[in-house]
Amino acid sequence: MRNAFEAWAQRDGHIVRRREDKPEEYLVFETQRRWVIWQAALAHGKTAAAAPKLPAAKPAHKEVAASAQKSLQALPDETAMRNRVLNEVLDAFSDLDDAAGIEGALKVIQSLKKKQKALAEDKAGS
Secondary structure, eight states, X not given: OXXXXXXXXHHTTOOOOBOSSOTTSBSSHHHHHHHHHHHHHHHHHHHHHXXXXXXXXXXXXXXXXXXXXXXXXXXXXXXXXXXXXXXXXXXXXHTOOGGGHHHHHHHHXXXXXXXXXXXXXXXXXX
């Protein structure tokens, strides 16, 4: 996971050198902030992927069934889920100002976790 992040960060022009005293942290603050956001997005995506899927409605006619199958192949569930997760994470981090730092990013991550937990509890209670 870290290798994928570092490859992406380097392509985006970020410095990926790590601190000598704390090798799990990056030397440049902006790279460290993006690493935390990257991890939050992946964790949020895992919980969204684990969410139960709604049962598909059964079409009445074969033509409708074929049409529905083609539209499902055009927009795979995985792609739609990735887009939804990415949009949720971007929305959550869009309210964060530059002065908030890592603490602000961690607060956003915690709020995403709480939101996911509440959604899971609501679905379990239904």
